């Protein structure tokens with residue numbers, strides 16, 4: 001155990017569980033790196049290509065020779081030249097944190113290179129990159145069980161972190177990585193710099209940067225970051241996953257989000273979202289943090305749903321407008337507008353070439369017509385037909401020749417918390 005560690009003596013821990021040690025509790029932060037990260041000989045690393053950019057330098061993929069012969073794929077983060085002592089410390093703090101974790105849903109640290117330049121952090125390679133981009137790329141292409149499987153993995157990783165008394169503070173789909181088997185792993189550990197780097201984090205009136213849309217009200221209001229505030233963020237991640245990477249609260253401003261949440265509004269169920277999943281999201285977004293489920297309970301609930309897929313059949317059907325659609329509502333007047341609104345703008349050409357030029361003409365479109373015009377992905381067909389259904393559901397508002405239809409795409413309605 002390091003000198004000067006104050007740990008979390010007051011935290012009651014289960015026998016056998018470990019508590020995470022904050023690198024700042026070390027008098028010498030280099031000692032934390034030595035304690036928690038293995039030094040790797042740079043000659044065992046082969047850098048192949050650049051895959052991303054971080055605040056401290058490039059992120060590359062490559063191979064690492066382990067135990068002298070076997071090669072594994074790795075991600076390599078390097079610290080760009082000209083760094084200060086503090087930047088080096090902050091950069092390596094991510095390794096000192098990650099190196100304390102050992103769980104299938106937490107990104108695994110292979111080691112660090114600190115004895116020669118550039119300084120590097122080597123982690124397992126996640127072939128499918130970050131979850132938000134991955135979902136947007138594969139919009140509508142997974143079964144609900146696959147989506148719940150991803151969420152189960154993230155919840156399991158978060159349970160492990162909360163058992164270790166580690167509070168993430170920036171849980172969001174952009175900070176989850178996905179491997180070739182669709183396994184999701186929590187990443188982005190570090191000290192204050194994690195939030196400093198996050199483009200979603202905004203300065204609050206009380207100082208400090210916070211990713212407002214993902215953050216629990218008490219953490220925004222008085223920086224009460226706990227595992228319960230991570231649960232709130234987890235609910236937002238659930239919503240991001242089920243909506244295939246939609247931006248939470250769309251184009252609302254941060255101030256409007258804060259106000260809406262305070263007034264009791266919560267994100268509505270995404271399109272095709274099972275009721276049970278939306279209910280779990282709403283539970284994660286309870287105002288009182290002690291009312292929210294614990295990560296252990298979330299894992300248990302998701303396991304039950306996976307074992308009993310019939311429980312996922314009842315959909316929240318939020319894409320069908322109710323009698324009196326809540327504001328803000330949205331009005332479209334052309335097929336192109338409609339396709340843009342439901343994020344299917346890539347099919348504008350297909351619709352116009354097939355002769356679907358007015359909104360009336362799409363009201364009775366069938367799946368085989370969609371397939372004929374080149375909309376072949378099942379998820380996209382579902383998305384389009386589900387929106388058509390919602391237009392039909394407004395039958396009374398839709399008359400032949402009507403130039404504008406009211407639609408409440410899942411993306412534009414707000415729902416009062418039940």
Ligand code: AMP
Pocket residue numbers: 051052053054055059074075107123124125126127129130177188
């Ligand atoms: P970061 O600085 O950790 O946010 O990484 C920047 C980007 O590099 C991420 O958004 C990912 O696209 C990519 N990346 C980081 N770590 C990995 C990894 N272990 N495997 C694959 N891609 C990664």
